[in-house]
Amino acid sequence: MKRFTLIFIPYIWLAALFLVPFLIVVKISLSDTALAIPPYKPALDLAQGWAGLMAFLGDLDFENFTFLAEDDLYWKAYLSSLKIATISTILTLLIGYPIAYSMTRAAEEWRPTLLMLIILPFWTSFLIRVYSWMGILGQEGLLNQLLLWLHVISEPLKIMNTPTAVYIGIVYTYLPFLVLPIYAALDKLDDNLLEAAEDLGCSRFKAFWLVTIPLSMNGIVAGCFLVFIPALGEFVIPSLLGGSQTLMIGKVLWEEFFSNRDWPVASAVAVILLLILIIPIILFQRNQQKQRESEG
């Protein structure tokens, strides 16, 4: 009985916080827009019983999905989001892995401080941090002023409102999500293993490649998903830093929902986004499971 409840608590949690809202979104995505509150129809009228339910179901259709498929704006937005999420995940990894690695190499007494520094940005609101990037990257921003002053450049760089700004924003925002799991994996690594590899004829670099990388792979995979998944649906960063040039599905979704007040289309966009995300989420879960097994 205890076992039963233990298993079911997470499922109840999942059902309440994910499945039910998702089903509501699916329902809306199958509806039509209407000038009403809420702005779609049909509305389910349970007072009419069975007939009402049938009438309600009869009014649902896949019109919105057909619309999404036909208008190439959406496809481009999905693809562009995938591209931006992929590239920023790779960039984050390239920056984050060395950070995590050097943290584990730092003297024991420094590690808590370094860990604290990684988490520290979370103490400020995410929005404020993104806004401050606007101040840094803008035409008259700190970065341009510094580079001009150093005579590295003669004209201000245009970074704001370009994909570059979006990459910078995403890498900056999600870096801790990547550093922490990799740090955790590297921290567990037994130094004797590297010594054993060297003893058996590996150079330092080779030992890193053959021992450190594979043994931190779970951390790498976990960290990458923790960056990729939210980056794919990201909308604050592209709206604030990317300007009109960057097309991301999160932004499209926001506009459909708030500017056009087209809830059904926005819901359809969200449903497809989720279907795209389900693949990496399942892969992520599999990775976590494998990790647990290999530690077992």
Place this chain on the structure above:
Amino acid sequence: MAQNGNKQVFSPWTDPSAKPLIQFKNVTKKFGEFVAIDDLSIDIFEREFFALLGPSGCGKTTLMRMLAGFETPTTGTILLSGQDISPIPPNKRAVNMMFQSYALFPHLSIWDNIAFGLRREGGSKDAIAARVEDMLRLTRLTKFARRKPHQISGGQRQRVALARSLAKAPKLLLLDEPLGALDKKLRQDTQFELMDIQEKTGTTFVIVTHDQEEAMTVASRVAVMDEGRMIQVDTPDRIYEAPNSVYVADFIGEVNIIQGSASQSGDTVDITFAEGQPTIRGTTDKKFANGEKIAFAIRPEKVSISAEKPDDMENALQGKILDIAYLGNISTYHVELPNGQIIKSQIANTRRISRRIFTWEDTVWVSFTDTAGILLKV
């Protein structure tokens, strides 16, 4: 006692012209203020089976790690074949080490763990496979080749670590407690395998062990360490029969230590150890001052026990049996002398336990010859 019988006696350390494979020259290793190895000098010769024995924390692993290249001496030099090895990185040394913690690669199968070092040498696939199979057979791991280290038992893991370090057939093999987790039977088999490997390949072994019997069985020489220093380095029989200090006598095997004051005439020494007790007579080639405090050390198996006072023994003391420890093939009798001193005597159980002559509280005589014990300075 590995090299006896009809073979020529192997003892390069007695030959002044022999060139040692490894030389520690006044090596000191400090961790911060802590001295782990204290001004240690030792020569180890090619084809030796050199056993390091000593209490936990005395610096055995540190010594090994310096040989493998993971620690550098704070002062002093280590020579390998006459060459200072300090500038040579671990991966360039013809030395392999079996780690005390095994250090198996958790992401690789047993097979790949063993093949790891071979692959770095870049031999052909077939040659590597053949060598790995050999090692698997030797350590009886063939069945487990495809498993990961976390899927096998502690003893099996230890054998994987052993196989991995043996695979490259290095010039010098460092084994840090290689057999501790094995059951007695498998341990003995593996000991003989190791000796066999050494015979065949001519590899020099340095082995750390907590098992004295193991050190005695496999080693050409045994080094007894304490607090970063070598207390005695000698052949197993010399370590056992002629320890140079109370520490070594006490550390290796069981021993009775009787402290008293000496009075020497020629090579015989009489030791007065208690009021009302006869003196103990021993022989020595050392010189002791009259009245000097000394220790008389005698192994329990060299002490016999009898109901009547024997007349053919130089030393006989009367006491009462306090305790009998039955160990199967032998029994250890703890005999208490009137002054409270306990003398242990080991007797082979040639009769069934029910037919034992002596029992608790019996008054008996413990006796030994004047050459059975050894006299040590304290």
